[in-house]
Amino acid sequence: MFETVALVGATGAVGRIMRQLLEERDFPAKTFRFLASARSAGSTLTFKGQEYTVEELTKSAFAGVDLVLASTPDDTAAEYLPSAVEVGATVIDESGYWRMKDGVALVIPEVNPEDAINAKGIIASPNCSTTQMVMALKPLHDAAKVTRVIVSTYQATSGAGVQGTADLLEGSRAHLDGKVHSYKAFKKPIAFNAIPQIGSEKEQGYTSEEMKMVYETRKILGDENIQVCPTCVRIPVSNCHSESITVETAKPVSPEEARELFSNFPGITVVDDLKEGLYPLPNECDGRDEVFIGRIRRDISNPDGITFWCVSDNLRKGAATNAVQIAELLAAHRFQKV
Ligand SMILES: NC(=O)c1ccc[n+]([C@@H]2O[C@H](COP(=O)([O-])OP(=O)(O)OC[C@H]3O[C@@H](n4cnc5c(N)ncnc54)[C@H](OP(=O)(O)O)[C@@H]3O)[C@@H](O)[C@H]2O)c1
Structure with a gap:
């Protein structure tokens, strides 16, 4: 299973559904962290019956994270997600910023799952x-x-x-x-x-x-x-x-x-x-x-x-469900023999 999953944009419309899905589908990870802007940092949210404090997204926030599920505006995705890749995390991003970049996989698991499995770094989820x-x-x-x-x-x-x-x-x-x-x-x-x-x-x-x-x-x-x-x-x-x-x-x-x-x-x-x-x-x-x-x-x-x-x-198949399905696909591929 993944060590630490960071949900970036956890307080947004897509982030809220992602939280629900990770909980409902019992996503395989040891630790979860929830990040958003300075506006929400310090507020609390409940996940799997436990209270978590929302952390501020910074470039150094990704230490120890191996999977990022991100749903923020484009400029935030552009600025911060490369820092997650630098520390070795796989990033699944909902924003429009990375989708058409060369070398970034754009994935719907039912359509082109192989692109996610072969991807390195950022995997983009398409526009809804x-x-x-x-x-x-x-x-x-x-x-x-x-x-x-x-x-x-x-x-x-x-x-x-x-x-x-x-x-x-x-x-x-x-x-x-x-x-x-x-x-x-x-x-x-x-x-x-x-x-x-x-x-x-x-x-x-x-x-x-x-x-x-x-x-x-x-x-x-x-x-x-x-x-x-x-x-x-x-x-x-x-x-x-x-x-x-x-x-x-x-x-x-x-x-x-x-x-x-x-x-x-x-x-x-x-x-x-x-x-x-x-x-x-x-x-x-x-x-x-x-x-x-x-x-x-x-x-x-x-x-x-x-x-x-x-x-x-x-908010579901157009965003959160698609991202979580990509993450599940990676988990099945990476950890099936563990
Ligand atoms: N809504 C959809 O149907 C849909 C579908 C597909 C893709 N998308 C894409 O998914 C992304 C999120 O959309 P959304 O509808 O969830 O938007 P939203 O409801 O406005 O939520 C935006 C999230 O990003 C966070 N955020 C904003 N600026 C930030 C910053 N500078 N640093 C850190 N976090 C920041 C917000 O945190 P605060 O609460 O602290 O402001 C919030 O958690 C967008 O790129 C959107 O295009 C949306």
Whole structure:
């Protein structure tokens, strides 16, 4: 088992779920430490029935740590995580900073586990909207080669962290009371609204969130030829991202075949019966670790196209669950003979 696991960003939206998962899944480690910014240092949290003091993240904080699970903003990940690698720790990082760097593995355990096993230093966990989409693409890609994807996302406010959720609740209350709320996580009011911008402006009129879906998909699937056209939208749902995904494949896939491929893929649950009003809903996927798929149908505008609806808990499979699964994969690989 691991000697000492450090949870960096332990007080954040993702960090809180990571703590729950490490506890629920009885993660194999002798010691756990919990780190965050100076703002939270000295506060206490409970883990496995024991009280822990949150430590301040510093560059010298990693002595004796052999595994780091990190979920902080990009600039924090950039500044501090190399210090963990220097002392020999394996780092699994949720931020966007390291994902596309050369030599950094970008891993979804059901899709490219070998990249985690062969990795040294930092292993990145993908962007939440990318993870659920790539989980859905993988079985289609293996069976029929995905050539093009058109995706529109409907992303929950928890994707913007603890402050995103607070903004939705406080902004909705203020709106109903006829008051003005000063939003901190969003540049536009999110209550009773839909914001077609997540992240900053990047190339050709696309946003940073959208370009993550383009580049990360290619890296994880190991195919630079996949064309992805994304539109990422923030909606006033507290948790779970939804996506409308249309896929073109080199070989046509029927809805029946797609249903079968999804059903047989680990980590995907198909909920698909329009007559009965059955399809994945964010409030029903909340707190679940799977990627849910429904509304599977032919793209009526394209004989080589298939289209579907995909929902997943962005804090779980989109973040914490994926990171903990990577850590479990490493533990199984390193310690299975011990
Ligand atoms: N939310 C999602 O659905 C999701 C999904 C995938 C990936 N991610 C990524 O995961 C990361 C964390 O997201 P989140 O949603 O958990 O954000 P969050 O709720 O805002 O939490 C951020 C965490 O980072 C800590 N932190 C901030 N600045 C720090 C500093 N200078 N030094 C040390 N710790 C610092 C915070 O500590 P304090 O409490 O002390 O401020 C907190 O624990 C981000 O990079 C995000 O893009 C998020």
